[in-house]
Amino acid sequence: MSIAQALRDAAARLDKVSGTPRLDAELLLAHALGLGRNALLLRQQDLSVPDGFAALLDRRLGGEPIAYITGVRDFWTISLRVTPDVLIPRPDTETLIEAAIEHFKDRSPERILDLGTGSGALLLAALDQWPRASGIGVDLSSKALAVAQDNAERLGLARRASFRLGDWAEGMTGPFDLILANPPYIASEEELTGDVLHEPASALFAGTDGLDDYRRIAPMIAGLLTDGGVAAIEIGHDQRESVSALLRAERLGVAVRKDMAGLDRCLIATRPSQS
Structure with a gap:
């Protein structure tokens, strides 16, 4: 079977489980060949379908996320x-x-704190953006921290990034110019579908109203930001008012930024400068 036919057949099968069936097929086949997606598309006339592709396709048909199958995810400027x-x-x-x-x-933050760092995505993207900055990533999962540390080493950022096992910012000493946080924000009774069914529940659920972790984080942020510093906090699309109220109660200024779909996605909390 040719590469082109394999991609068409795989995309047709994946159409039932994925919103991006053709892209999924290309990523899986590229991974099976040990190539990047662009290389696959450019060289498909010279390639053969490897035996391992069928097994990868079956995993995706079973609902497993592409990122967990390939073990790689691009984020901002990093992989x-x-x-x-x-x-x-x-x-x-x-x-x-x-x-x-x-x-x-046109200036750079010096110290960055990433709360709930997971893979290290936010901290490492920020360090790649600002070469003079250094930062700390905190997570309650030692397994997640091992992934983050490995990513820092692979990206050549380990000298500027450190990772700590911790419960949000408990025991953390500031101040920080930039605080990044993507806490769990899904209500515990909410039914999930798709890729999130395979992701760690501890990174998704936050009590009956989805606000448990914001209640803890808000006062921590207020005490760790520099004067004029900023915290960028991810929220669920319907949580703007509820989380903003928690931050304003800590005397933080709050603004909102929308995502690519036009949904409220990021709250920007600032500590007013004393100068």
Whole structure:
């Protein structure tokens, strides 16, 4: 079977389980061949379908996320290793990096804190963006921290990134110029579908109203930000008012940034400058 036919057949089968069946097929076949997707598309006339492709396709048909099958996910300007021990980085979360860039403009944050770092996506993307910055990633999962540390080493960022086992910012000493956080925000009774069914529950659920972790994080952020510093915090699309109220109660200024779909996605919390 030719590469072109294999991709057509795989995409047709994946159409029942994926919103991006053709892309999924290309990524799986490229992974089976040990190539990047662009190389697959450019060289398909010279390639043969490897035996391992069928097994990868079956895994995706069973609902397993592409990122866990290939073990790789691109985020911002970096490529990350991901495992089922970490949340899969998503394009919507890049909104936090965009908000930070807009805040700092032509200057750089010096110290960065990433709460609930997971794969290290936010911290490492920020360090790649600002070569003079250093940062700390905190997570309650030792397995997630191992993934983050490996990503830092592979990206050549280990000298500027450190990772700590911790419960949010408990015991953390500031101040920090930039705080990044993508906490769990799904209500515990909410029914999930798709890729999230395979992701760690500890990174998804946050009590009956989805706000448990924001209640803990808000006062921590207020005490760790520098004057004029900023925290970029991911929220669920319907949580703008509820989370903003928690941050304002800590005397933080709050603004919102929308994601690519036009949904509220990032709250930008600032500590007013004392100068």
